[in-house]
Amino acid sequence: MSSLCDCCGEHINKLNQQISVMRKEVKNLRQMLDSAVRAHRKHMISIQSAVAKTGLREPDKDQTPAPPQASLEKGNIQTVPIGYISSCFSVKNGTPRQPTICGPSRAELRIQQSVFNNPEHALVGLEQYSHVWIIFLFHKNGHLSYRAKVKPPRLNGQRVGVYSTRSPHRPNALGLTLARLDKIVGDTIHLSDIDMIAGTPVLDIKPFIPEYDSPHTRVGSEPHDSNTDQPQATTVALNETTDILNLHKDSDAQSDLKSKITDDDNDDGDIESPLSIDKSECDIPVTDSPQSVSAQFSLPKDLHAVLEEVKAYVSHRDLCQSCESEDQVSDSSKTKPPESMVNHPCYGEEAYSTIAGWIKEPPVGSLEVRFTPQAERELADFLPTHLSGPSEGDRPRFKFLRSSEEAATAIRGVLSADPRSVYRRTRCRDRLFFFTLDTADITCWFGQGFAEGLFILFLYIFATLVKVGWCKLEAVN
Numbered sequence: 001m002s003s004l005c006d007c008c009g010e011h012i013n014k015l016n017q018q019i020s021v022m023r024k025e026v027k028n029l030r031q032m033l034d035s036a037v038r039a040h041r042k043h044m045i046s047i048q049s050a051v052a053k054t055g056l057r058e059p060d061k062d063q064t065p066a067p068p069q070a071s072l073e074k075g076n077i078q079t080v081p082i083g084y085i086s087s088c089f090s091v092k093n094g095t096p097r098q099p100t101i102c103g104p105s106r107a108e109l110r111i112q113q114s115v116f117n118n119p120e121h122a123l124v125g126l127e128q129y130s131h132v133w134i135i136f137l138f139h140k141n142g143h144l145s146y147r148a149k150v151k152p153p154r155l156n157g158q159r160v161g162v163y164s165t166r167s168p169h170r171p172n173a174l175g176l177t178l179a180r181l182d183k184i185v186g187d188t189i190h191l192s193d194i195d196m197i198a199g200t201p202v203l204d205i206k207p208f209i210p211e212y213d214s215p216h217t218r219v220g221s222e223p224h225d226s227n228t229d230q231p232q233a234t235t236v237a238l239n240e241t242t243d244i245l246n247l248h249k250d251s252d253a254q255s256d257l258k259s260k261i262t263d264d265d266n267d268d269g270d271i272e273s274p275l276s277i278d279k280s281e282c283d284i285p286v287t288d289s290p291q292s293v294s295a296q297f298s299l300p301k302d303l304h305a306v307l308e309e310v311k312a313y314v315s316h317r318d319l320c321q322s323c324e325s326e327d328q329v330s331d332s333s334k335t336k337p338p339e340s341m342v343n344h345p346c347y348g349e350e351a352y353s354t355i356a357g358w359i360k361e362p363p364v365g366s367l368e369v370r371f372t373p374q375a376e377r378e379l380a381d382f383l384p385t386h387l388s389g390p391s392e393g394d395r396p397r398f399k400f401l402r403s404s405e406e407a408a409t410a411i412r413g414v415l416s417a418d419p420r421s422v423y424r425r426t427r428c429r430d431r432l433f434f435f436t437l438d439t440a441d442i443t444c445w446f447g448q449g450f451a452e453g454l455f456i457l458f459l460y461i462f463a464t465l466v467k468v469g470w471c472k473l474e475a476v477n
């Protein structure tokens with residue numbers, strides 16, 4: 001056998017080395033492929049179990065479907081979304097817990113062509129109604145766990161059965177919202193007063209018919225008993241839903257700190273599983289001390305001065321408004337039946353419905369929301385979509401909201417209902433709270449009041465923070 005010359009031997013060595021490197025790469029690729037296949041299988045299993053839990057069935061492509069009546073009788077429910085919500089709320093955090101909390105919250109729902117050949121035909125006549133029931137799927141529940149007992153945020157840690165709440169974490173994950181019907185254009189329904197995030201699959205729409213859907217609610221109330229674990233059953237008047245949002249004072253608040261929260265903070269009914277709250281979302285503590293603030297956020301040194309300025313503004317407002325607030329508080333405690341109810345022909349025992357006392361008088365009160373003048377100016381800078389003159393080119397634009405007043409009302413609505421979960425309210429109270437409304441990112445702080453322990457939700461979004469280059473209201477789309 002003839003030996004190789006030096007040059008060829010070297011070349012062959014190099015080739016061998018390359019082959020061994022390639023073998024290693026192939027091995028790595030195989031491992032990656034294996035783990036991708038395993039992850040895919042796992043994913044498919046979790047999707048199947050999710051589908052099984054929600055009651056939805058994927059269409060079986062290989063088999064002829066059973067006639068709908070037969071499959072319904074067998075309990076096989078084939079549910080197909082009739083459309084998907086596009087709304088001014090993109091994440092759960094900051095989305096109103098109920099539709100009436102935040103009037104101008106707007107959305108659109110386009111009926112899918114896959115459901116009806118002519119989707120607009122299915123909407124004929126609906127324009128005669130001012131409100132519609134929307135039945136939808138809580139598709140962003142994440143984990144599909146649910147428990148028999150939940151802790152509604154407004155019950156501040158007390159447990160009640162899931163079916164006595166509107167918690168999204170429930171078997172079948174179905175939601176029900178009474179939305180205002182603004183208009184119908186072709187196959188698209190324009191809605192307001194909604195509490196659904198963008199992308200929510202809608203399963204059905206029905207007209208709201210007060211004669212069928214709204215018995216009068218019983219007048220008279222017993223206070224919530226805070227000494228027992230169970231909230232008291234009580235009968236209350238539901239004169240107007242806005243009653244729920246009346247101003248309450250809360251002298252319990254101790255925090256003078258701010259919190260950062262990103263998402264998943266807003267479920268009306270935290271399930272007790274630790275999975276229900278991702279504590280990592282709470283991991284950016286901010287204290288009032290300028291040193292630690294700047295240490296964690298690299299904030300300019302004048303932040304402290306800005307906070308002082310804002311506190312001074314709030315204190316001043318407290319002094320000016322304390323009498324006004326007193327009036328509001330005492331008004332909220334009145335539970336007289338509305339005139340229309342007393343005059344109603346069915347004004348008798350059977351004509352009433354009864355609701356849990358904590359709905360009317362929750363241990364967690366509503367909050368006062370304040371904008372600094374600068375914050376108001378910054379908000380006013382946003383334009384509704386339809387305004388687009390050449391000089392307006394650089395200004396941020398709303399997609400759903402029609403004016404800055406509407407945006408302010410929506411922000412007040414969201415925040416006055418205290419959108420934080422019980423966990424965040426009690427354990428992460430010293431963090432900033434972030435949410436998105438339409439195209440605006442909003443940062444706010446739930447702080448202790450500066451006058452007589454009044455618990456103020458202090459919103460210093462926008463300008464004050466733009467000034468220090470920290471957080472600002474800005475277009476996200």
Ligand SMILES: C[S@@+](CC[C@H](N)C(=O)[O-])C[C@H]1O[C@@H](n2cnc3c(N)ncnc32)[C@H](O)[C@@H]1O
Pocket residue numbers: 092093094095096097098099137138139140141166167168174175176177178195196197199200201266267268269
């Ligand atoms: C408490 S539920 C009430 C919904 C409905 N009004 C009901 O009573 O069934 C409203 C909350 O559900 C959450 N949410 C809205 N849309 C969702 C979705 N598609 N998936 C999961 N959670 C959603 C938001 O955090 C919102 O604040």
